[in-house]
Amino acid sequence: MGQPESRESPGAEHLELPPGQRLQRGWPVTHYGPVPKFKPDRWEFRVFGATADGDKHCWNHEEFTALPFESVVADLHCVTKFSMPGAEWGGVLAREILALAPPSPQVTHVMVWAEYGFSSNLRLADFASDRTVFATHEGGELLTAEHGFPVRLVVPHLYAWKGPKWVRGIEYMTADRRGFWEERGYHNIGDPWREQRYSYQEEPGDGPEL
Numbered sequence: 001m002g003q004p005e006s007r008e009s010p011g012a013e014h015l016e017l018p019p020g021q022r023l024q025r026g027w028p029v030t031h032y033g034p035v036p037k038f039k040p041d042r043w044e045f046r047v048f049g050a051t052a053d054g055d056k057h058c059w060n061h062e063e064f065t066a067l068p069f070e071s072v073v074a075d076l077h078c079v080t081k082f083s084m085p086g087a088e089w090g091g092v093l094a095r096e097i098l099a100l101a102p103p104s105p106q107v108t109h110v111m112v113w114a115e116y117g118f119s120s121n122l123r124l125a126d127f128a129s130d131r132t133v134f135a136t137h138e139g140g141e142l143l144t145a146e147h148g149f150p151v152r153l154v155v156p157h158l159y160a161w162k163g164p165k166w167v168r169g170i171e172y173m174t175a176d177r178r179g180f181w182e183e184r185g186y187h188n189i190g191d192p193w194r195e196q197r198y199s200y201q202e203e204p205g206d207g208p209e210l
């Protein structure tokens with residue numbers, strides 16, 4: 001993992017952007033629909049679907065924020081072509097969730113679920129990357145409501161829509177299924193370095209039939 005760098009003076013590694021992306025000053029807010037209101041008593045983070053033990057696993061907000069805290073420095077690449085370099089995400093690694101609530105051996109994909117039914121699907125390997133993080137913080141500060149408080153997913157090697165804000169849980173899947181944007185014209189995998197923006201670019205094997 002690289003040295004933390006401030007957003008004002010990104011290190012050379014952060015100046016290398018995926019094709020077609022441009023640098024963004026500041027941190028815009030991008031999402032579909034309203035910003036949900038956080039209700040601490042009702043909030044829980046659920047792991048369900050094909051778990052190894054067949055049970056659901058749940059953490060309330062207090063329990064979730066007590067899980068091991070790690071930092072990941074990563075750029076945010078929005079498919080609408082702006083990139084925000086050098087964000088310092090803090091939170092719970094996806095790997096930690098996989099260890100605490102393991103998937104069954106048949107699991108190939110993960111659906112990440114957020115408030116209002118927003119979702120995004122990931123290959124298990126993308127989810128299990130050691131840089132995939134359920135962020136509660138950015139730049140040492142708690143996330144703001146607009147940016148996903150209390151928890152958002154960050155998958156550094158994929159476009160930012162693959163990281164839902166206001167995450168409420170994950171579903172382990174034994175076959176792939178499209179999430180919200182993946183059903184609406186965006187690429188099932190979403191690798192910015194390969195410019196996988198739209199579903200019409202998909203090749204056989206990239207995703208389920210539309």
Ligand SMILES: Nc1nc2c(c(=O)[nH]1)N[C@H]1C(S)=C(S)[C@@H](COP(=O)(O)O)O[C@H]1N2
Pocket residue numbers: 027028029030031032033077078079114115118146147148160161162163164165166
């Ligand atoms: N729940 C939810 N999460 C979401 C989205 C959304 O519409 N709903 N949009 C995604 C997209 S397209 C981007 S670019 C990033 C933007 O994050 P930001 O608003 O913190 O910059 O959030 C992602 N997460």
Ligand SMILES: [Mo]
Pocket residue numbers: 030077078079080160161
């Ligand atoms: Mo985006």
